[in-house]
Amino acid sequence: MSVSIISCPSCKNLVLSDTVQCPTCQHVLKPDHAGANAGDLPAVVKAAEDEIECPDCGEHVRSGLVRCWRCGGFLRQEIAEKYQKMLDGPQQVTYSLATDSSVSDSSSTAGDDDFQLADGLNLMSADEVQSRQAAAPAPVAKPPATTISEPDSAVHEPAEAAASTESVSSAKSETSEDAKSEAPAAEAPSTGDPLLDIALQEENEAEARAKDRRKKKAQGEKVAMPGFLFVFCPNGHRIQVEEKYRGMTGRCPRCKSFFHVPGIDWEKKKLEAKQAEEDAARESKYHTWMVDRKLHHVDPTKLKLKPGSLEKEFQEVDLVFSDESMIVVSHGKQNAGLFSGEKNKKKRDPLREEAQEHLRLEKELLDLPAAGHRDFLQADMEKITVVQPAAYIHESIFAGVPVFGEGRIAVRLPVTDQDKDVKDVLFVSFTLSEFREFAGAIDKLFGVKDLGQMEGVPLTDSEVKGKCHYSDRQITSIEVTDFHKADPEMELEIVGRKCQACGLVVSEDSRKKEKLGGANGKGIAKAKCPKCQQKFGDTTLYALKADAEAQEASMSETGGLNS
Numbered sequence: 001m002s003v004s005i006i007s008c009p010s011c012k013n014l015v016l017s018d019t020v021q022c023p024t025c026q027h028v029l030k031p032d033h034a035g036a037n038a039g040d041l042p043a044v045v046k047a048a049e050d051e052i053e054c055p056d057c058g059e060h061v062r063s064g065l066v067r068c069w070r071c072g073g074f075l076r077q078e079i080a081e082k083y084q085k086m087l088d089g090p091q092q093v094t095y096s097l098a099t100d101s102s103v104s105d106s107s108s109t110a111g112d113d114d115f116q117l118a119d120g121l122n123l124m125s126a127d128e129v130q131s132r133q134a135a136a137p138a139p140v141a142k143p144p145a146t147t148i149s150e151p152d153s154a155v156h157e158p159a160e161a162a163a164s165t166e167s168v169s170s171a172k173s174e175t176s177e178d179a180k181s182e183a184p185a186a187e188a189p190s191t192g193d194p195l196l197d198i199a200l201q202e203e204n205e206a207e208a209r210a211k212d213r214r215k216k217k218a219q220g221e222k223v224a225m226p227g228f229l230f231v232f233c234p235n236g237h238r239i240q241v242e243e244k245y246r247g248m249t250g251r252c253p254r255c256k257s258f259f260h261v262p263g264i265d266w267e268k269k270k271l272e273a274k275q276a277e278e279d280a281a282r283e284s285k286y287h288t289w290m291v292d293r294k295l296h297h298v299d300p301t302k303l304k305l306k307p308g309s310l311e312k313e314f315q316e317v318d319l320v321f322s323d324e325s326m327i328v329v330s331h332g333k334q335n336a337g338l339f340s341g342e343k344n345k346k347k348r349d350p351l352r353e354e355a356q357e358h359l360r361l362e363k364e365l366l367d368l369p370a371a372g373h374r375d376f377l378q379a380d381m382e383k384i385t386v387v388q389p390a391a392y393i394h395e396s397i398f399a400g401v402p403v404f405g406e407g408r409i410a411v412r413l414p415v416t417d418q419d420k421d422v423k424d425v426l427f428v429s430f431t432l433s434e435f436r437e438f439a440g441a442i443d444k445l446f447g448v449k450d451l452g453q454m455e456g457v458p459l460t461d462s463e464v465k466g467k468c469h470y471s472d473r474q475i476t477s478i479e480v481t482d483f484h485k486a487d488p489e490m491e492l493e494i495v496g497r498k499c500q501a502c503g504l505v506v507s508e509d510s511r512k513k514e515k516l517g518g519a520n521g522k523g524i525a526k527a528k529c530p531k532c533q534q535k536f537g538d539t540t541l542y543a544l545k546a547d548a549e550a551q552e553a554s555m556s557e558t559g560g561l562n563s
Helices: 077-088 100-108 126-135 159-182 194-219 266-281 342-360 432-446 482-486 508-514 545-558
Strands: 005-007 014-016 051-053 060-062 228-232 238-242 249-251 258-260 288-298 315-321 325-330 372-377 385-388 409-412 425-430 463-467 474-478 492-498 505-507 539-544
Touching (some): 005 194, 409 432, 474 492, 539 545
Antiparallel strands (some): 005 014, 288 315, 288 425, 409 425, 463 474, 492 505
16 A cells, blocks of 8 residues: 655645645645545534544544654554665665656556655655765664653543543644644755654654653652642553542543542542641630520510419520620520420430531531520629519519519529610529529629629528437538429428427437327427426427438447537
8 A cells, every 4th residue: 555745735744655745834735535625624623533543542533643642653554664664674775876767667566555745855865865874873773662751731522521621622633733834843854755754853842842841740749720620540540530520430541441430539538537636625615614504585564463473485595605795595486395305305415416416517607506695894784683582572563473483583684785675674584503603603703792682582591500309419400491392303301300398309310209299290299398297399300311311321330429
């Protein structure tokens, strides 16, 4: 089969003789083969008719090229074989002088296996060839590369976007060829053989590209563009894919092997874990939480003055304290139905934990994940007042009626700018133990001293000591009020009885032994005092259960004797 190389009349670029249109300048070489006149042909032939597939890398290149622009491989097998034979060892050529007629005949009548010279190219005599070869440096023959590294500038995507990849590759091919025509490399010395000159020129260009890639790589590590990441196929080809393809499988554009895109960004996971550790170690300024307190929204126009009228009309809230403020955080609606009792504890606790984490990280208060919240600054907390019980009945806004329930303590929350358009008045009610905790917090943080003391709230327990008439044991009791009896957290235990007439003290154990007032003590009020013989009365001495057990243990160790 005859192989012929000609030069384009327009740009002088070397192309094969059967090329219809020059791939560099788009000049039409054979209008008859294209099926139209030269003036009627479009600027660019359709891609399906003008491109062929490289036998080495599969890249689509223009049909008029000698070698693939990507891998440097020959696009025709006969050219590759001819080039390899030249590299393996060119045969010694014997030159002889020829007449003009013989030169003309040889150029016009070539065999099927010879190369035909295009217009403008003439054979040289042996002397001219020998003189030119002596002046030119000996070319260094290198075998064609078997492994071509991927250009760093190439951007590949998975097989799902194969169509777009091929179009990008085609555009790069056109750009590369245009760049070659605009800035041609230094021409190598001619060897006299056009095919060998072309092969050596392509080899030099491939070396220049590889050198340029090494230079770019030495300047810095290649970093993926934002929204992309680098992966490698099983054959080591680097591929840049988009983040959205994580966890998917694609096909390498170079070797067509399958590769998998990692589903997890481990670097991002490490940063998130480190941030989580720092957040866990951070101490929040909101250091005190009082949970499940009762907030009452009271409309004065609808208030009923009777004991316990507001006892069941409440909203469960959390009181959160910092050094500068108190926040009332609500997790449900008004009234107790939705979030009351152990039955709905599973619904309430996750909401509270989310709000606690939000405040611990000191995020924006307006974004607090809760049904509602109110913020009271230190200046507001200094205005807080106790409304139940009242110091004087005539000063009570509820006329001394325990509307929040017997034995409960209620405080009125300050009015702030948040309450300008709200007609309800806010109150928080406590048991005795809850109020003591609340009063201690605002005393320590905001300097509000002895809240409720003037109203008769026992902020501390007063101890009363006595000695049993029968056993001579020392008895320690506390002054018990209605607030103590109404508090479920305060477990009271009877430790003795006291005569209302003479003040004689009898321990509960001694009373049972002496059967004073009967076995169960129901008749103690009418029983006679062993000292004054008057009615004993029903004055009972109480102690907290924990303190009573400690007294019993102490008496057992001392054998019942008073030290």
